[in-house]
Amino acid sequence: KAGVTQTPRYLIKTRGQQVTLSCSPISGHRSVSWYQQTPGQGLQFLFEYFSETQRNKGNFPGRFSGRQFSNSRSEMNVSTLELGDSALYLCASSLAIRTEAFFGQGTRLTVV
Amino acid sequence: QKEVEQDPGPLSVPEGAIVSLNCTYSNSAFQYFMWYRQYSRKGPELLMYTYSSGNKEDGRFTAQVDKSSKYISLFIRDSQPSDSATYLCAMSGLAGGGADGLTFGKGTHLIIQP
Numbered sequence: 001k002a003g004v005t006q007t008p009r010y011l012i013k014t015r016g017q018q019v020t021l022s023c024s025p026i027s028g029h030r031s032v033s034w035y036q037q038t039p040g041q042g043l044q045f046l047f048e049y050f051s052e053t054q055r056n057k058g059n060f061p062g063r064f065s066g067r068q069f070s071n072s073r074s075e076m077n078v079s080t081l082e083l084g085d086s087a088l089y090l091c092a093s094s095l096a097i098r099t100e101a102f103f104g105q106g107t108r109l110t111v112v
Numbered sequence: 113q114k115e116v117e118q119d120p121g122p123l124s125v126p127e128g129a130i131v132s133l134n135c136t137y138s139n140s141a142f143q144y145f146m147w148y149r150q151y152s153r154k155g156p157e158l159l160m161y162t163y164s165s166g167n168k169e170d171g172r173f174t175a176q177v178d179k180s181s182k183y184i185s186l187f188i189r190d191s192q193p194s195d196s197a198t199y200l201c202a203m204s205g206l207a208g209g210g211a212d213g214l215t216f217g218k219g220t221h222l223i224i225q226p
Binding site for chain 1: 146148153154155156157158161200202213214215216217218219
């Protein structure tokens with residue numbers, strides 16, 4: 001069974017640009033969550049989607065947004081990139097909103 | 113006070129030793145507790161998932177939850193060099209997440225010396 005797939009694995013962007021990251025969950029999983037991981041703050045929750053609806057949202061500015069498609073695949077978008085947005089962005093897949101979360105390998109975003 | 117406290121280490125032990133990793137937390141609403149292992153430049157891998165208080169064993173791994181003390185532990189028996197990684201505890205008030213998703217500790221860097 002294939003795991004959680006995140007693309008791209010690495011990205012380099014310039015301040016002010018926007019970026020879109022993609023996540024394909026485990027087959028049959030309907031919930032997708034996004035997390036930001038930095039050395040200073042660790043793993044922080046961004047948002048969670050289930051059946052194309054955002055169910056929960058963490059404490060991040062509105063520049064961070066996401067969506068989920070009917071096939072459960074999810075994208076997150078960061079607009080007006082700042083240097084502090086440089087991080088590993090992780091997607092987690094769950095069977096439903098109240099079950100174990102399995103992570104992908106992440107997308108490492110560098111903002112220069 | 114952070115919601116979840118975890119000693120960052122590094123924790124260095126000889127091969128074959130029993131490893132004890134711990135987290136403390138302050139939010140009494142947490143009911144679901146997880147341990148993840150993360151190798152360098154990889155995503156976290158789910159090791160253990162437990163609900164409320166008690167013990168759960170899976171192979172060389174044992175997870176313990178003491179809700180009265182707000183303290184969780186992960187024990188690794190017969191530790192191997194391949195166990196060298198960062199271990200993250202995570203918890204939530206609802207299974208898989210809630211209003212704030214999963215709340216993670218900062219992780220403990222574990223080194224198993226051959």
